[in-house]
Amino acid sequence: QVLSLPIVVIVHGNQDNNAKATVLWDNAFSETDRVPFVVAERVPWEKMCDTLNLKFMAEVQTTKGLLKEHYFFLAQKIFNDHSARFEDFQSRHVSWAQFNKEILPGRGFTFWQWFDGVLDLTKRCLKSYWSDRLIVGFISKQYVCKLLSAEPDGTFLLRFSDSEIGGVTIAYVIRGKDGSSQVENIQPFSAKDLSIRSLGDRIRDLEQLRNLYPNIPKDQAFGSHYNKEQTGKD
Secondary structure, three states, X not given: OOOOOOOOOOOOHXXXXXXXXXXXXXXXXXXXXXXXXXXXXXXXXXXXXHHHHHHHHHHHOOOOOOOHHHHHHHHHHHHOOOOOOHHHHOOOEEEHHHHHOOEOOOXXXXXXXHHHHHHHHHHHHHHHHHHOOOOOEOOOHHHXXXXXXXXXXXXXXXXXXXXXXXXXEEEEEEEOOOOOEEEEEOOXXXXXXXXXXXXHHHHHHOOOOOEEOOOEEHHHHHHHHOOOOOOOOO
């Protein structure tokens, strides 16, 4: 006999997300010589960061992993703490409940359900954009406003939606004649939306978008992702 990798038996496809969470937690945090099925209820946040990074790179099949600022955003999200510094999270432990049982504040889903939705969207529609570092992705709406409010009219960046599972949104700055700025967020695009028209072509369509933050003309940043438009009778 030999111990297998963890398996989960489910009876319906809607249990798939929870099953993946269970397998991920067991694979990452169980001890080799454990009592069968026993796994830690709480794990260091640093180990969780490593696990999420490895999972992201493996699923999306990219060499561009998560960055320090991404971990900071994810920590704020999972611990529901926006006042702590990056260093403060390093000594914390995250529980299974925080990972995949407790609903995120003001949302209808758990942290893992949201993160898995990002994985699926990136894998299916955004791999090349992520690998070219054109998507900031893991960043809060509030921090986006702070970054963009001082930028020229039409500066934009891409972030994963907080309010929807598996959505990517574009935040851009509008500057009035009096010099005042306002940051707008476009309705998130889902995998279904991006299968109809690609992200690059949608960005080309939107004339109010000019420069990718901090200061890259959009045609220079996304030109290689544009599809050639068919014209005439075709």
